[in-house]
Amino acid sequence: MSGTPETTDGKEITQKMDAFRARCHEAGLKVTPQRMAVYRALMETDEHPSAEMVFRQVRRVHPSISLDTVNRTLLTLSEIGAAFIVEGSGDAKRFDANLGNHQHFRCVRCRRIVDFHYEPFDRIAVPENLTGGFTVLRTTVCVEGLCDRCRLQES
DSSP: OOOOOTTOOHHHHHHHHHHHHHHHHHTTOOOOHHHHHHHHHHHTOSSOOBHHHHHHHHTTTOTTOOHHHHHHHHHHHHHTTSOEEEOOOSSSOEEEOOOSSOEEEEETTTOOEEEEOOHHHHTOOOOHHHHTTOOOOOOOOEEEEOOHHHHHHHO
16 A cells, blocks of 8 residues: 555654554453554555455465455454544445544545544534434544546546
8 A cells, every 4th residue: 555644654653553552452452463464554554445455455464364354453443443434435444543633535536535634623513412312422524525636637
């Protein structure tokens, strides 16, 4: 997978991997080489990959890993709060290891998902009729349209 974030250096990767190990221990999960490889592949890209995309990457290092193992691992990462599922694409689930405040732009043509951050979206008020009977864990914003690449193709 290409798309390695420019800000991710060796020290930052090491810190994130150490934090992931700690998160696994807190959740009572074994820290396996396969689990670490799946997390690393997800963390090192900004492409919001599907399980299939992560599988192709991890299989280079762990040739015997199955797509089912990668998919289950990605779902586990979501359950323990180490990654998010980018909802609502209508396609295969896409995953995101960026836990910081941000929003997504999704291209309706090529399905590319791009992170952006607009601070006012961080403070979206949850309607009172939801806060009374529900526990809101997270709010997300996804903007849809044509990405820069697809727009250029139209010109």
